[in-house]
Each structure stands twice: as structure tokens, then as C-alpha cells.
Amino acid sequence: MSQKDLDKLFRDALGEGRAEPRPDSWARVAAGLPSAAANGHAKPKRRVLWFRYAAVASVALAAAGLWWTRPSDTTPNLSVAATSLAHEAISRQEASLPQLAPTAPSPRRSSVGTAPERLVGANPAALSPAKAMPNKFGSVRAELAFLERMSPVDFDERVPLIPVRERPAEAAAYAANSETPRRRYAQLASNLQDVWSLVRSIRESEASPQVHVEVHVPAAVLQRLNQTKELAENLTESWSTFQSKHSH
């Protein structure tokens, strides 16, 4: 008998089959079942005071949430300047511009303003006193903290960065503090994205208004932002778009 035949002989004969267990086997199996099933009736369950645990958990969660969202100096503020820049003013104050964002190590700046114009983008009276502050351009900078992602439309409504065709506009986004909490990076990145989107829409409008964009992001924050691939890609794309348009 060949090896294959031998294997087949045993496989065919013993591969499938039945062997009757001893009568007491079921009792042993039943003894291993959960008590309710084995006994055929359930014991009264011990009442668990789950609501106490739930209350404690709720309080803990609420406390954690409050702590997480607490206002602090580390909250990233995005400052959006809605001004038309006077070219002369820029020339005059070029040397002092790097200090726009106090903690920004290397603020980037580019300007495409071409002619002195009066301030048109933002109306100081329209802003609350607490949110309006003069900047070194002699214009008004609206300091806003965006804690939720805003669509360009909302952005338009809430921020005096109005794509008025005949008016050049300037948008500047700041993250002044490098100690921004980790959770806020995504928020900051999306807000920056909103800025880019709006700027792009302005630039692509028929009137082709000149747009000046400043982004002041501490290197540490930018590094963290870049760790989020998708957001980093968005930023890169928008920045590239801007740069390419700017070069023309």
C-alpha cells in the first residue's frame, strides 16, 4: 500500500464520524456553562448602582473638557488685517515690520500694494473696541480668535476682509505663540486654509485686486502643522498658488 493510499484509507474511514459520549458527559458540560443557563433559571442580579459611576464619569469628563478649552495665553490668535496698504507707509516702515507678531521668529512679508490708498477694508467703528487695535501701518487690525473652521462666506461676513473689487486687501494670519496646545494646531491650520482660500478667491476675481498676505507662524507651530499631512498639503497648495500668482 502506497503512502497516499494509506493516508486516504485513514482519511476516508476516520475523517468524519461520530462517537457516542458517555451519558454523564452532558452533566459535565452543563456544569461548565454559565449558571443561569445550566440551572435553567437566572439568579436575581445584583443591582449595580451604575448611575453613580455615570455621574462621576460625567463630572470628570466635564472637568476635563473645561480644562481643555480653558482660555489661556496659549490660544492661537489669528489676526486678520483688513486694510489697504499705503505703499509709502510700507516703504517707510519696512524696517520695523518684523515685529508685527511679537513672538514670531521670522515673519514673512510681501507686498503688492502699488499706490497710496486710504483705509477702506475695515471700519474701526464696526469692530468692537476690544477687537480693534491700531497697527504699525496706521490702519486697523482686527484681532480675532477663530476656534472653529469657517467657510469663506462666514469668513467674509465676520471679518472685515472684504473682496471689494476696486480695493486691494490684505490678509495676515498670525499664530503668535509657539506654545499653542496640540489640539489647536488642526484648528489653526484650517483657519489658515480659510485665509488662503479667501485670498485666492479675491485674486481670481475679475477685478484682480491686489492682495497682500502675511503669515506669521512660529517655526515650532509650523513644524507641528506640517506633521498633519493633509493639512500640510492644503497649506502647501495654497501657498504655492499664492506664490505663483504673486510671481506674475
Add this chain to the structure above:
Amino acid sequence: MEAWYAHIHGSLHGQLDAQRALYEALAPRVLHTCKRYFADEADAEDAMIRTMTTMFQQLPTIREPKALPAWLRRTAVNECLMELRKRKTERLDEADVPEAGAASTDALHDREALMSVLRQLPDGYRSVFNLYAIEGYSHAEIAEQLGISEATSKSQLSRARQWLQRRLTNFNVQ
């Protein structure tokens, strides 16, 4: 659709009669599998009971009743191998293998007789032969299951076959 499918629902809800019916339908298959791995009837019975207990505990996770027999068989084999590993089955040399003497029956094609012959093999040989020839495992899988090398698996299978061949030859079966 097999008749025992109907008892799954009741078993899941802890109905003892349904559980017993399911046990009576499936336990004989499990015991048959376990008997191939143990020389001693009681050991096979113990492995069957552990397998069935596991089945009732895991029943909520088994979605397809059709898959239950295959699951049971795998679990039974694992239970048997686990028990054999606990005993630290010694790998025997050729000299340690019992002589393939005369069998008590000439009806070699009878299942009981073949089962009897198989169970006379040493544990190590029997495990490898079962897993390879009957369960269809590869040597690599057997080596992993038993914690031995593939070469050991192959040599034990070869020796098991030789032993069985001699045994069958004694019964004039070619």
C-alpha cells in the same frame, strides 16, 4: 439546513433544553475527532467536554451556523494538541515504538478497527499523522502547532506510516 440549527437560538438565550439538544447533535462528532488524538478514552472525553464548553461560551460570536462544525473541529484539534503539549509528549525513537503486532480483528476497513490501530501509535506519531493525513495540515503548520521543526514533523510522519504499513501488512492488506 441541519436540524440542530434550530437549537442555536435557544442556546444563545440560555435555554437548557436547546443547549442539550445542540450538545447531543454535535458532541459525537467532536468526540470522534478527539478519539483520534488520544489512546485513552477518558482523555478524548475530557477534550470533547472542554471543546463543547468552549463552544457554548463562544456561541454568540459565531455568526454562521454552517461554520460551526468546522469551527468545532478546529477547536477540538487544538484542545487535543494543547493537552498533549501539557504532557510534553516525548518523541520516541524507532526502538521505542511498540511492535506492530496482530490486531484483534481482520476487518481493517472497519472504522473502529482503524481507529484502534491509529490509537496504538505513540502520541507524537499519532498527532503528526492525524494532522497531516486526516486534517490536511502542511508540515509547516504542524511544526508550528506542535512546536517542532518541519524536519521532525516529516520524520515522525514517515515513521508513523511505516508503523501503520507494517500493522496493515500483518493483516494482509496491500
